[in-house]
Amino acid sequence: MIRVTALSKRFGRKPALDDVSVELPQGALWGLIGPGASGKTVLIKHVAGLLTPDRGKVEIEGQNISAMGEVSRQRLRSRFGMLFQQNALFDSLTVAENVAFPLRRLTSLGEREIGERVDERLARVGLTDFRDRYPNALSGGQRKRVGIARATVTRSEYVIFDEPTAGLDPVTSQKIFDLLHAEQRAMKSTALMISSDVAGLMTVVDRVGMMLRGKLVFEGTREEALASRDPYVRQFLRGDTEGPL
Amino acid sequence: MAAGARAASGEGARREPGRVHRFVEGLGTSAVDGARAARLFYSILIRTLYYSVRGRREKGAVLRAMYQIGNRSLFFITVVMGFIGMIMVYHSCTQVNRITGDLHLVGATFLQIVVRDFAASIGATMIATRVGAGIAAEIGSMVVTDQVDALRMCAAEPIDYLIVPRFKASVVMTTVLIVWSMAVMTVIGMLTAWGMFDVNPRIFWNTSMVDYRDLTMGLTKCLAFGAAIPIVSGYCGLTTFGGAEGVGWATTRAVVWSIFATILLNFVISTVGFYVFWA
Numbered sequence: 001m002i003r004v005t006a007l008s009k010r011f012g013r014k015p016a017l018d019d020v021s022v023e024l025p026q027g028a029l030w031g032l033i034g035p036g037a038s039g040k041t042v043l044i045k046h047v048a049g050l051l052t053p054d055r056g057k058v059e060i061e062g063q064n065i066s067a068m069g070e071v072s073r074q075r076l077r078s079r080f081g082m083l084f085q086q087n088a089l090f091d092s093l094t095v096a097e098n099v100a101f102p103l104r105r106l107t108s109l110g111e112r113e114i115g116e117r118v119d120e121r122l123a124r125v126g127l128t129d130f131r132d133r134y135p136n137a138l139s140g141g142q143r144k145r146v147g148i149a150r151a152t153v154t155r156s157e158y159v160i161f162d163e164p165t166a167g168l169d170p171v172t173s174q175k176i177f178d179l180l181h182a183e184q185r186a187m188k189s190t191a192l193m194i195s196s197d198v199a200g201l202m203t204v205v206d207r208v209g210m211m212l213r214g215k216l217v218f219e220g221t222r223e224e225a226l227a228s229r230d231p232y233v234r235q236f237l238r239g240d241t242e243g244p245l
Numbered sequence: 246m247a248a249g250a251r252a253a254s255g256e257g258a259r260r261e262p263g264r265v266h267r268f269v270e271g272l273g274t275s276a277v278d279g280a281r282a283a284r285l286f287y288s289i290l291i292r293t294l295y296y297s298v299r300g301r302r303e304k305g306a307v308l309r310a311m312y313q314i315g316n317r318s319l320f321f322i323t324v325v326m327g328f329i330g331m332i333m334v335y336h337s338c339t340q341v342n343r344i345t346g347d348l349h350l351v352g353a354t355f356l357q358i359v360v361r362d363f364a365a366s367i368g369a370t371m372i373a374t375r376v377g378a379g380i381a382a383e384i385g386s387m388v389v390t391d392q393v394d395a396l397r398m399c400a401a402e403p404i405d406y407l408i409v410p411r412f413k414a415s416v417v418m419t420t421v422l423i424v425w426s427m428a429v430m431t432v433i434g435m436l437t438a439w440g441m442f443d444v445n446p447r448i449f450w451n452t453s454m455v456d457y458r459d460l461t462m463g464l465t466k467c468l469a470f471g472a473a474i475p476i477v478s479g480y481c482g483l484t485t486f487g488g489a490e491g492v493g494w495a496t497t498r499a500v501v502w503s504i505f506a507t508i509l510l511n512f513v514i515s516t517v518g519f520y521v522f523w524a
Contacts, residue, residue, distance in 0.1 A: 048398065050398075078400050082398045088392045090395070090396075
């Protein structure tokens, strides 16, 4: 279980997170929505132990990752897979090397097994023919799919996806949502997913949270979100131009 | 009131602080930021040294960095140091001609100052501008595109993966480049003295004033500068924030602070050397 308690973070004078508390049950797929610069990415970076909060804590299965040293954090992070908003592919490595990177670093698999896993992942995201290309020779959508392959290749207990469908066409987007959902169910992993494609996201999540100006203004099941009377949540889910946002 | 509405209204916002309050707050923030920066730099320095011994070795990473730092700087260093050697000898001979007209010790003093100090300090400044900027730009770009965080998620310590290969490569290649610079400065200086002041190369090539103390000082500076440039530049790269503008600033800071570090180290090494060898 992931438990976030009273998490606050400032960058200079600007508060990025303001007293955020939430509990994510084991094995759930949690969607996180909200307007741009509302603190979504900052929150998931705290969950992954990439940022240290000013106040509050993040506990992974009872272990306070916020209070850990870098070595302990690294050990805990090895149980995470993460897709970054900008994909964060390593420019100097080919597609196959990018996908193989976490396996080489986090597992003791041999080169043959690594090769098989990489091929399987690339096949799942439809990029088998691109294995020897470098990231700068790929389109935005292809890079996103390589990022997804790299985030899921280690079959981690916890997976974090920051905008997994950004830059993808609607059909591919839904395929990606379905793929991530199916894999999350198969692996029984706990997943956090940020997406601006609210409609697609709502088809796969178990629970959903909404961030607004650094605060978590809503948290509940998908059904509760859809039935919410909070004007901000309603406007955001419906995509209305009229409203408080 | 709904939670969203409460967040949007900024309920509970405090009164704006006064000018004195803001000044004191700014002063305190600067002091805290400075202390944090110093602590982070120290941490990067220590971890670089630690991982140089105990870190994970990436196949070919050091060789690639050596090629980038050494081979790619060779032309630039050769041209710049050649011109500096020429200018130094030209001005030395001109001044000596005005005073005594006896040029037979110009080569000996030139060799001593090149070996002891000038090749290392000027060469390191040139290397800092080229190599330091490159390291900061590369690491800074990786920071702003989340690649450094991606490394962390894959249990790859960024200092071990990004700075240590460049550190090892720089220590070796800065030394090689500076020794090469000594040779270039000497040859070009010799040709300048011969062509413009009719000093015979056999007279110019006078190593009587160069002894083990000058060699020790020169070599110590090579190693120290070679170690300082990638650590300072790596620190600037890793502390990049913002987008392309942030990378630009990181690059500028890397060049400025690398040159500052070489000058400071030069002062420290020269002072210690003076007390150890000559005082």
